[in-house]
Amino acid sequence: MKVNQTSAAPLASEGGPPPASSHRSGSYLRLALLAARLVMAGIFLYASIDKIAHPAAFAKDIYNYQILPDALINLTALLLPWLELMLGLCLLTGVWMPGAVIIVNGLLIVFLAALVFNLARGLNVDCGCFGAGGLGPPMSTGGYLLRDMAFLALGGFLFFSVFRNRFRGTKIDWSRATLQILALVALSTVSASAINSLRADRLPLVGDWSPAGRITTATGERMDISLFEAQKLFANDAAVFIDARPTEDYSQSHIQGARSLPWHDVDLKFMVVTQDLELETPIITYCDGETCELSHNLALFLRDAGFQNTRVLVNGWSLWRLAGMPVESGTAFQSRQ
Numbered sequence: 001m002k003v004n005q006t007s008a009a010p011l012a013s014e015g016g017p018p019p020a021s022s023h024r025s026g027s028y029l030r031l032a033l034l035a036a037r038l039v040m041a042g043i044f045l046y047a048s049i050d051k052i053a054h055p056a057a058f059a060k061d062i063y064n065y066q067i068l069p070d071a072l073i074n075l076t077a078l079l080l081p082w083l084e085l086m087l088g089l090c091l092l093t094g095v096w097m098p099g100a101v102i103i104v105n106g107l108l109i110v111f112l113a114a115l116v117f118n119l120a121r122g123l124n125v126d127c128g129c130f131g132a133g134g135l136g137p138p139m140s141t142g143g144y145l146l147r148d149m150a151f152l153a154l155g156g157f158l159f160f161s162v163f164r165n166r167f168r169g170t171k172i173d174w175s176r177a178t179l180q181i182l183a184l185v186a187l188s189t190v191s192a193s194a195i196n197s198l199r200a201d202r203l204p205l206v207g208d209w210s211p212a213g214r215i216t217t218a219t220g221e222r223m224d225i226s227l228f229e230a231q232k233l234f235a236n237d238a239a240v241f242i243d244a245r246p247t248e249d250y251s252q253s254h255i256q257g258a259r260s261l262p263w264h265d266v267d268l269k270f271m272v273v274t275q276d277l278e279l280e281t282p283i284i285t286y287c288d289g290e291t292c293e294l295s296h297n298l299a300l301f302l303r304d305a306g307f308q309n310t311r312v313l314v315n316g317w318s319l320w321r322l323a324g325m326p327v328e329s330g331t332a333f334q335s336r337q
Helices: 002-014 020-053 054-064 070-093 097-121 139-161 174-198 227-235 247-252 262-273 294-304 316-322
Strands: 240-243 283-286 310-313
Touching: 054 070, 054 310, 070 097, 070 174, 070 262, 097 139, 097 174, 097 262, 227 310, 227 316, 240 316, 262 294, 283 294, 283 316, 310 316
Parallel strands: 240 283, 283 310
Antiparallel strands: none
């Protein structure tokens, strides 16, 4: 009996049932893969919803990265959210996993590279990852970087899990994965084109991303104001200047007499900042940088609230300082009411 028990071990390792520990490790890996799939599916599905609903706002986020040529900005804003939606559905259902996982990791690498590139250039842009238009709680660029690195680590685990058996001496069927990738891109393109064509506010395939083109209303009215005009209004005390930058930047220095209404806090502080203003009051919003959309977004918000005489001084803070115009520092305007 002892001899038979001793000889049974190699038989089990060669052709018999695997050890219990192997079963447990395989079960843990399957559970980990399922959890990773569901988490990544949730990330991509959530990321797609608001951008599909607001393609124009997402196009502005893409423009702020200053990476793509202007001709590709609107096309990317239309296609990418639908591709994210398709990828989220594939991860959720387990369909076309090889192709979906390859695209997921490719997109995560591109997102992280774009963020690092803008970090290196010293640009402060809204991420636009989970929404469009820069609304929502702000996060530091370092926070975005750490988050994207965590997403990429999760994507790497998915890639390893899906392709691990193929790495063990088995040839990977890249042709099948390629067909899945092409099918996902095609489905996303058809869906994006069809829905965009049905929208009342459809996004043109090629947009005008010049400064004048970006500072316009829905009816095509230009909202920008020249530095010369803004200086004349300032000298005559004929306009109210509103700073759309974060409160910290405003406190460090701002246009003399300007009020602080940070775009990220506009819902909370709007009434306090504007309660003493007549709807006919000339208002000039500004932020910093030619690609900054905070002042534009704020101007559109103020116009929707009834302040139709609102204009935007593009790159206002930099232009104002370079022109040697009066500035001051101190706490936000609304705290002095």
